[in-house]
Amino acid sequence: MKYWSLIGLVVAFCLVLVPGNALISQASEESQCFTCHTSAKKLIEITREIAKIRPAVKSAESEGEG
């Protein structure tokens, strides 16, 4: 019986004190934003796609020191 109480206490402790980062990680993993923006491979693919649709927007006529 004592053994089970001890396990119960440990589980309760974990539920109360540990979850901060655990929940954050869980939320982050479920977010498409996080999944995509932490993957260099995906970002390279997407930014290449964007570059095709939206070419550079800087005028070549600027001259001199700003």
Add this chain to the structure above:
Amino acid sequence: MEPLAPHEKIFVNSDIVDDENHGGIACVDCHGGNPDDPNWKTAHKNVVKDPTYPDATKVCGDCHDQINENYQKSLHVSLRPYRLIVDKRANPNAVIRNKVECAMNNHCFHCHSSCGQCHISRPTSVEGGFLDGHLFQKKPPMQEVCTACHGSRIQKEYFGENKGVLPDIHKEKYMKCEKCHTGDEMHGNGKDYANRYEVENGPKCVDCHEEVYKREAKNVITHRIHRDKASCQVCHAQSYKNCSACHVGKDKKGLTFFKTKASWLDFKIGLNPLKSEKRPQQFVTLRHIPADRGTFDFYVKDGLSNFDALPTWKLATPHNIRRKTPQNSQCNACHGNESLFLLDKDVEDKEKEANKGVIVPASLIPRKQKWQPK
């Protein structure tokens, strides 16, 4: 500064979840968009790139309430000096003034900062991109943030990148911008200052160098004699960058551009245009700024009809300070040395009226000294 590759600009370091202060905030809470949508095109609908500009209240204000309270009045956000200067020079005609405002919106008012554009990413005006995978930087990195914008003048002066000019002695002592320009100064204190020289908690040389006026100091006589006559930079700055004739416009594709005519290294002592209790000195270093009567001609002729209301040689605090400089090597390196002073002949005819208050009349040039301290 080399821009980041497109994907680098938006790559998020997954360590952000370990940030005990910001790690628990979901992307959507600040940036909007749809975090459940796997299609990046539709997921980004209504996404706000920089949710801290122009108002940071919703995203930063809950925790950083005091900084947020003053945020709108920080000169890096309000750009109030720009507005005041243009107001003074602009044509009072409402139609023309509106066109000037349009030009300012297209060209000038992009150069602002925000909470995000110092602490999370490079400023947008230098093409942005996360500083370190969106990890929050308590102290903005000097070369990616401060000198990314303040590059042509401050960076080149401070790092000694102007040919033949030594770096600032404070740089050689490994001092970064924030050593003098504190977070409190950057964040503002709620007052609507007209220019950076008015900012009460802005840096002053005496904050660190008060001892130069003490009796036992090595050059106490020299420092005491000149204390209210010349700014520290008059004796301790080297040649610095001057610019002229900035014109703005749009190219055939409708993209905005600017053209500045010439930039040159020079050192000119002139009369203090911003004399105040804080800056009582008669002589200060002046920098020629790129403002021009025709800056906004592309948008409207005669937009700056009151151009002469302000000088084009502006109070400057060059960031290339040295203890020993050519002009302080001996008294007569400066006294009687006309070439150091902004004289009538140094000013273009079309700008003489604007600069009449800062040009040094021959009678005010300090006379050569017969006696020199050893």
